[in-house]
Amino acid sequence: xxxxxxxxxxxxxxxxxxxxxxxxxxxxxxxxxxxxxxxxxxxxxxxxxxxxxxxxxxxxxxxxxxxxxxxxxxxxxxxxxxxx
Numbered sequence: 001x002x003x004x005x006x007x008x009x010x011x012x013x014x015x016x017x018x019x020x021x022x023x024x025x026x027x028x029x030x031x032x033x034x035x036x037x038x039x040x041x042x043x044x045x046x047x048x049x050x051x052x053x054x055x056x057x058x059x060x061x062x063x064x065x066x067x068x069x070x071x072x073x074x075x076x077x078x079x080x081x082x083x084x
Contacts, residue, residue, distance in 0.1 A: 028049050028050070028051070029049050031049075031050055032049075032050055032074060033047050033048065033049055033050075034047070034048040034049075034072070034074075035047055035048075036048060036058070036067075036069055038060040038062065038063060038065065038067050039067065040060065040063050040065045040067070041060065041062050041063040041065075043060055043061065043062035043063065045058045045059075045060050045061070045067060046058060048072065048074075049074075050074040051073075051074055052071070052072075052073045052074075053071060053072050053073070054071050055068070055069065055070055055071050056068075056069050057069070
């Protein structure tokens with residue numbers, strides 16, 4: 001349960017932010033996604049979307065370990081066709 005309900009407190013601000021978030025989702029969060037899993041316990045600590053991501057460090061909410069991830073780059077293959 002959220003501690004603060006922005007919809008009720010400031011509905012105009014909430015509507016503006018929600019519209020911006022939907023635009024960002026439509027632009028960046030469509031297509032291929034990659035889940036970052038904790039190597040210690042297998043818990044999902046993040047989701048990466050298409051693009052370039054630098055090295056990062058996250059703390060697993062499940063086991064509390066600090067997890068380091070290498071840089072990753074998603075690329076589209078041009079002219080690739082799968083023939084089966």
